[in-house]
Amino acid sequence: MANPDESALRVRPGCVTPEPPPELIARASNRRRLLPRQQIVDGILRGDRSVLAQAITLIESSRAADRDLAEQIVEDCLPHSANSIRIGITGVPGAGKSSLIERLGAFLIGKHGIGEGGQKVAVLAIDPSSQLSGGSILGDKTRMTSLASSDMAFIRPSPSRGSLGGVAQRTREAMLLCEAAGYHNILVETVGVGQSETAVHEMVDFFLLISLTGAGDELQGLKRGVMELADAVVINKADGANLTAAERTRNEAQNALHYFPSPPSGWTPRALTCSAQTGKGIAELWNCVLEYIALTKANGWFNTARRGQTRKWMHEIIEQGLRQQFESHPGIRKRMEELEDEVLEGRTTSFRAARTLLEIYSEPKAAGSR
Ligand SMILES: Nc1nc2c(ncn2[C@@H]2O[C@H](COP(=O)(O)OP(=O)(O)OP(=O)(O)O)[C@@H](O)[C@H]2O)c(=O)[nH]1
Numbered sequence: 001m002a003n004p005d006e007s008a009l010r011v012r013p014g015c016v017t018p019e020p021p022p023e024l025i026a027r028a029s030n031r032r033r034l035l036p037r038q039q040i041v042d043g044i045l046r047g048d049r050s051v052l053a054q055a056i057t058l059i060e061s062s063r064a065a066d067r068d069l070a071e072q073i074v075e076d077c078l079p080h081s082a083n084s085i086r087i088g089i090t091g092v093p094g095a096g097k098s099s100l101i102e103r104l105g106a107f108l109i110g111k112h113g114i115g116e117g118g119q120k121v122a123v124l125a126i127d128p129s130s131q132l133s134g135g136s137i138l139g140d141k142t143r144m145t146s147l148a149s150s151d152m153a154f155i156r157p158s159p160s161r162g163s164l165g166g167v168a169q170r171t172r173e174a175m176l177l178c179e180a181a182g183y184h185n186i187l188v189e190t191v192g193v194g195q196s197e198t199a200v201h202e203m204v205d206f207f208l209l210i211s212l213t214g215a216g217d218e219l220q221g222l223k224r225g226v227m228e229l230a231d232a233v234v235i236n237k238a239d240g241a242n243l244t245a246a247e248r249t250r251n252e253a254q255n256a257l258h259y260f261p262s263p264p265s266g267w268t269p270r271a272l273t274c275s276a277q278t279g280k281g282i283a284e285l286w287n288c289v290l291e292y293i294a295l296t297k298a299n300g301w302f303n304t305a306r307r308g309q310t311r312k313w314m315h316e317i318i319e320q321g322l323r324q325q326f327e328s329h330p331g332i333r334k335r336m337e338e339l340e341d342e343v344l345e346g347r348t349t350s351f352r353a354a355r356t357l358l359e360i361y362s363e364p365k366a367a368g369s370r
């Protein structure tokens, strides 16, 4: 276990968030700079975005000492992360997620002098493609220019390494730190492909599906499974020549939503239209979120769901940890390939091979040190 006071905070050049303070830059030539745990926590609590950004870098680090320090920081921040609204936003590539987040974010911050005014917004992304591309296509700052330049917003793309489970865990931890830093509106963007919608659904209070109109087969683009998770479906790009088609798709979506079983939240999912381009429908969308929060806080679902999520996270972290230990066990590494071949050649069954490996794993003496 690393001494937190000796643990270091990595300075990452070109970080998307503001420049680190001068004293950090001064030592950047060492690539690592000592910053005590308390100082990091204090920085986060006073809303210092550069300290927050660096603490998230620590969360994303794969070094054991960084992980230890990151966990301590998350623990220290936990009591300060109450009163937030966590919103998950998904949709096919190009649906307008980033544009809508820009609009909604600006609405909340009050940049256009309307809406809730003065609320801080954090945008986090879970990008299932980042493992392949090495970069993030989401949390795109070119679509979020006013947020990117606002003191009231904090934008963080997904970590570009790691499995979806690892990325999701880091995003959850980042979310807690953002909340402690006073970002009470958390928007988590993910692209509606693969399993990332489920991962995001499990970390938010309100789940929003962004969809588009199409030529006749509008609802085919909406994956049933994702739609079933949605608290609201927004038909975006309801502007210009697309207005009538958008309204028709909204009706179809609302009808489709009625066929799903009632969610345990007691909420009736809604279909809305909006335009991230003109801003029309953004205020209505936010009212819908607030209505949902009010209802679920009153009926107890809000807390029940959050507690359920934290319990699930715990189990996921255990599963990931066990898998990691299993795969790095020297005895397993040696036998895994042999047994895989034996299974492929039909010389043993999958069940028998798996049991052999589990036995090797649970017998540390016979298998060597773990
Ligand atoms: N007309 C119109 N165009 C829009 C609207 N919202 C987004 N767009 C355009 O649609 C394109 C995709 O928008 P993005 O916000 O990048 O979409 P996204 O869902 O974040 O895309 P990925 O991050 O790649 O999955 C851009 O060219 C936007 O300008 C809208 O409300 N109306």
Ligand SMILES: [Mg+2]
Pocket: 097, 098, 099, 137, 138, 139, 140
């Ligand atoms: Mg995007």
